[in-house]
Amino acid sequence: MQEIRVRFAPSPTGPLHIGGARSALFNYLFAKANGGKLILRVEDTDIERSSKESEENIMESLRWLGIDWDEGPDKGGPYGPYRQTERLSIYHGLTNKLLSEGKAYYCYCTEEELEAQRQAFSEKGELPRYNGQCYNLTSQEKETYESKGRKPVVRFHVPVNKEIVINDLVRGDVVFESDGIGDYVIVKSDGLPTYNYAVVVDDALMRISHVIRAEEHLSNTPRQILLYEALGFSLPYFAHISLILGKDRSKMSKRHGATSVVQYSELGYLPEAVVNFLALLGWSPGGEEEIMSIKRITEQFSLDRVAKSPAVFDMDKLRWINGIYIRQSSKEKVAEMILPFLMKAGLVSDNLSSQEKKWVELISVALQEHLATASEIVEHMDILVGEDIIIESQEAMAILQDDTFPSVIQLFKEKLAALRVLNPEDIKPLLKEITKELKLGGKQVYMPIRISLTGRMHGPELNYIIPILGKELIKIRIESTAKQAGINIV
RNA sequence: GGCCCGUUGGUCAAGCGGUUAAGACACGGCCCUUUCACGGCUGUAACGCGGGUUCGAGUCCCGCACGGGUCACCA
16 A cells, blocks of 8 residues: 655744644645644745745744654655755756657747737737737747846746646545646746746655645646656646635635734634634534544544635634633643733743742732633732722712621731731631621622722732732732722721 | 645634534624723624545545646755
């Protein structure tokens, strides 16, 4: 049986896009599900736009997601090099072969000439394409062009009237006519191969068995198949997965929010959640299981459960999934996740004291169930930090002005003073004692204390809030809110 | 515009000729919780349209409409 080899072949022209991440993920899942290998290949033939930084970013993002590869530019492998700009001699050799066999030819047309040709075809109501005028250039004509300093491109000569069938694992048979394709460029005037050419050479030479990629490449596939045939390579299996759309059903772009993987990590999403979500976009397991580890997904994954239709990126669902992963995390892990956001907000110092560390852990426990993403922690912090608080509403104000409040808060202060250190597990009984001793309902105790300490009617449990605030702050805040409510406390 | 792909609730998505058309997110209600959140229960809500084929069609075929992709010396 043929070895299963798939690849992810990004062009390093920017950070890893969320759609690219999904392509990479599906390749990874397919490889793991079938005992195959994932190859990472860098398609950097656009020297203008390619950068080393992007390449680094892509690899980092993949690692962050937990997608690892078996062969690639960083780890090598038997079919390297894995960067296209390092494979130029390979393409060059094959180009000469194509040239000598008459399957490709030099073309000296200028941009203006090409534009004029397209124009002409358009006016006749035909497909705007290359007219093939350089196909039969004599060596004399070539010399003339060369002497004018024109740099030629190499065009592939597309066979006429040929039916091309793609056997797509997701979409079934897709049929194209070669007549709908004009002779296209395979080597640019700078000597570098174009995408459609390099991808064929590399996939064939790297023994890729299954080409799994985004649907936008479906229309390019017939061009590539023609090249496979011209070069005498056997075809891989193809699987074109649908695109990810933004909320307005157009292709995911900047205006739909975060589009790159790093942005999600910076926003406090967990890689496990992103992977889980991405896998569910276009693929579904047979049953009703939804929260799945990458390992679990791998066990279930198969291409015939991949949907044909494009999917809208639903941020709400991602948040929901992320919230689940946060809740499943240990408190240490949550503390670790929220820490950078607290630092950035200036709420803790850059080199954490052990006291601060404890404080952060208390916060993580108090707020773990309230977070969908780690970055949201800062939105909750104003009730836990600072001396200046405001009573959020008239309703809250009224609760403080209730007759029972002074005695409640008085007793609270006394009991609190009796404690040397504030621990969540000690606070609960303390509050209970107050209700008993004053013979008051819970609401008459908990709510006024909550408002007195935070100005708010909602928030984390009091037994967490109190230790987080600490005695000093509590004293200050009680006085402040009492003043705002216009009441006297001793 | 030509070619290609797609179309089940607002979103993701089961379904592969006979189902009361799953489930999840979001939204509403109820419960839990002396707050909120979490959790539990529950409700509203879908087969784009028109023709066939068939005893029977979301499922198969053909049109149309709509959405998307592609037609680069970008990948």
